[in-house]
Amino acid sequence: MQKKTWILNFSVFFLHIFTSSRALDVSQYGAIGDGVTDDSQAFLKAWEAVCIGTGDGQLIVPAGMTFVLQPLKFQGSCKSTPIVVQILGNMVASSRGNWEGDKDQWILFSDIEGLVVEGNGVINGQGSSWWEHKGSSRPTALKFKSCNNLRLSGLTHVDSAKAHIHINNCNGVSISNLRINAPESSPNTDGIDVAASSNVIIQDCVIATGDDCIAINSGTSNIRVSGIDCGPGHGISIGSLGKDGETASVEDICVQNCNFRGTTNGARIKTWPGGSGYARRITFSGITLDNVENPIIIDQHYNNGGSEKNTDDKSSAVEVSKVVYSNFVGTSKSEYGVDFRCSAAVPCTEIFMKDVRIETPSSGSGQVAQGQCFNVRGVSTLAVPGLECLALSTDMLSSAELPEQTCMLPQPSVQPSTRPMQDPFWFDRLCI
Numbered sequence: 303m304q305k306k307t308w309i310l311n312f313s314v315f316f317l318h319i320f321t322s323s324r325a326l327d328v329s330q331y332g333a334i335g336d337g338v339t340d341d342s343q344a345f346l347k348a349w350e351a352v353c354i355g356t357g358d359g360q361l362i363v364p365a366g367m368t369f370v371l372q373p374l375k376f377q378g379s380c381k382s383t384p385i386v387v388q389i390l391g392n393m394v395a396s397s398r399g400n401w402e403g404d405k406d407q408w409i410l411f412s413d414i415e416g417l418v419v420e421g422n423g424v425i426n427g428q429g430s431s432w433w434e435h436k437g438s439s440r441p442t443a444l445k446f447k448s449c450n451n452l453r454l455s456g457l458t459h460v461d462s463a464k465a466h467i468h469i470n471n472c473n474g475v476s477i478s479n480l481r482i483n484a485p486e487s488s489p490n491t492d493g494i495d496v497a498a499s500s501n502v503i504i505q506d507c508v509i510a511t512g513d514d515c516i517a518i519n520s521g522t523s524n525i526r527v528s529g530i531d532c533g534p535g536h537g538i539s540i541g542s543l544g545k546d547g548e549t550a551s552v553e554d555i556c557v558q559n560c561n562f563r564g565t566t567n568g569a570r571i572k573t574w575p576g577g578s579g580y581a582r583r584i585t586f587s588g589i590t591l592d593n594v595e596n597p598i599i600i601d602q603h604y605n606n607g608g609s610e611k612n613t614d615d616k617s618s619a620v621e622v623s624k625v626v627y628s629n630f631v632g633t634s635k636s637e638y639g640v641d642f643r644c645s646a647a648v649p650c651t652e653i654f655m656k657d658v659r660i661e662t663p664s665s666g667s668g669q670v671a672q673g674q675c676f677n678v679r680g681v682s683t684l685a686v687p688g689l690e691c692l693a694l695s696t697d698m699l700s701s702a703e704l705p706e707q708t709c710m711l712p713q714p715s716v717q718p719s720t721r722p723m724q725d726p727f728w729f730d731r732l733c734i
Contacts, residue, residue: 325360325388326352328369335367335391342372353380363423365390372396373403373441375410378449384416389423389457395443398431398463405439407468412447420455427462433488440464440490447471455479465492466511475502480509486534488512493535496522505529514539515565520550520579527556533563537594539570540584542604544577544620552581559588562632568597569627572604573620575645580621591632597660597671598627600653600678602645619645623652625680630658637662639671639687642678653680655692 326348329335333344352361359382363369371393395408408427411417427443443462446452451474458481459466466482469475477494484491493509496502498521506529509515515532517539518525532538538557543550550573562568569586591597602619622644639660644650660671673687682692 324357325362325386326357327362327364329364329367333367333369335364335369337368337370337392337394339370340372340396341369342374345369345371345374346376349376352382352385353378355381358382359384360386360388363387363389363391363393363421365423368392368394370394370396371409372401373405373408373410375404375412376414377412378414380414384418384451385414386418386420389419389421389425392424392426394426395428395441395463397428398435401441405441407442407445408463409443410445410447411449414449414452416451417446417449418453420453420457422456422458424458424460425466426460427466429461429463429484429488429491432463436489442466442468442495444468445470446475450474452476457481458483459493460484461488462491464490465495465513467493468495468497469499469502470497472499473501475499477502477504478506480507482507482509482511482515484511486510486512492517493532495519496525498522500524502526503528507531509535511535517541518552518555519543520548520552522552522555524554525556526558527560528558530557530560531563532560533565533592535565537562537565537567537570537596538586539567539572540581541570541572541620542574543572543581544574544579546574546576548574548577548579550577550579550581550620553583555584557584557586557589561590561592562594562597563592564594564635566595567599568594569599569630570596571600571622571625573602573622574604575602576618577620578618580623582621582624584624585626585628586630587626587628589627589630589632591630591634591660593633593635593663595635596638596641597630597632597634598640598658600625600642600644600650602648602650603643617647619648621648622650625650625652626654626656627658628654628656630660632660633663634660634671635663637672638674640673640675640689642673642675642689642691644675644677646677649677649679651679653678653692655680655682655685655689658682658685660687 328348331344331347333341440463442465445468482493491512497519508531515535675691678691
């Protein structure tokens, strides 16, 4: 009898070890995945299990199935670290008419250390039922809040009601190999928004939306963006900053080797009159332009989609300084390839342009685009169009006031460093 009991107990122990080492599947917790049934509760039960340590820290959304979901909050902290969520099937938001609960976001991951969200599945925000209601609250599709050492890769994101992905208050983020799609006419459907976060890498993504492909907002530092194919959309934007008198801070930003195709803007910095703070140590390098309406633009008069030409609404502004534009080539849809509209009260300073050639595509003549600037101070060399507001220099790089023009970015498999930039001097390797 004792021997049989020992064998039975050993078998139970072995079974426990075997089952606890396997990934969890949402269908184990009741998810149907037929594209009709609401699977929200099954997803929450599966998350609770993986968060408390059941399984091996892996949660699978299986391929070949479509899961209809109401707003979900996946909350930490979790016993399992890291947690890997593999999305292989389709996750579809409930339509506006059937929406229940929070309209700020659809899927929220919060306070989770070492989270990995990856796979070849689709996250569909069902945004078309929301877009015509422009004045009402609309949900961001996927939001990460206070998730340090986060990795997001491989997924396809379509038709969010508002922004597709929002990163907030995160340190150490790697985003790679995403496809983000929404109609050009869809309102405020940013691809990736980053706010109050540091040490973020975004690379090798194809983004086509109705708003900014990537927006870098206040409280951000040490952001590296590379290999983005953007268009249609509003380009890659720093801001908007300073709305409603906000004190903004953005610094140490590197955007490299990106393509803009038919976008409203290319490299844009936008701030509201009346704000304060700074946007500084920013480099745009290795940029290709194809029929872009505003290839290079700084707009310190941004307000509700309209911009003042050269007047100030307020006596204060977010200070824009130490900005580098290098190795730009391509065509402008408008006559202005470079458009700097800065504040008389707080001018843009230390603006540098090198190896820039922007043409207009009219009649295939290769006509050089024009440039205009208000309240700007800086230096340019080998830049077309030239700007009278920028002093000419034959050798900018010898001045030791320009950062290196090459951003050395790690591969997606390498976790971003959580060490903040220690060197306060912007010319010592901004893009590393």
